[in-house]
Amino acid sequence: AQSVTQLDSHVSVSEGTPVLLRCNYSSSYSPSLFWYVQHPNKGLQLLLKYTSAATLVKGINGFEAEFKKSETSFHLTKPSAHMSDAAEYFCVVSEEGFQKLVFGTGTRLLVSP
């Protein structure tokens, strides 16, 4: 079965500094991978997705992620954090041939002034 592991439950950064949210996946095939963001008391919004095209994926709000098959990783990065980036971020894998999504446990990003 497919799974994702988000290595940090909380990440704290200062505004203007880089963001790195780590995700490792487990899959027996070529997976589709997603990052979703959830702001407090809101639904989930897609940041970006990888579906076997370019390994470096650019998303909304300046976020990007790189698919590294050799490391089974799909880390999310942003060069400069903004206060509005404070939220919970979920790394997600899609099961082969299906839309069934398997969510990681989430990483809460805290941004301080």
Place this chain on the structure above:
Amino acid sequence: DAGVIQSPRHEVTEMGQEVTLRCKPISGHNSLFWYRQTMMRGLELLIYFNNNVPIDDSGMPEDRFSAKMPNASFSTLKIQPSEPRDSAVYFCASSPDPGQGETQYFGPGTRLLVL
């Protein structure tokens, strides 16, 4: 586009009562999903439909939970009878087509509290 619409946004009920959550997917989307989010278990897929037909309900916790999709623009998730452990945020999501890699669009969720 209005996005996925869920109602009610908040529900407080007493143990033993029936609860019905409603979802209107994005027009033209063929797949619909119900998720539950709790602190203990995170986000879990309960059931998903494709073209109004339930495809996978293996995530439905027990017989107290049921879901229907009578047409392409409406779905319900029912809990009868409700229990305190059902307290959670329930999300509905829809997507345009079946298949791996399709983006799912989430509604704002229904926050359920069972006393």
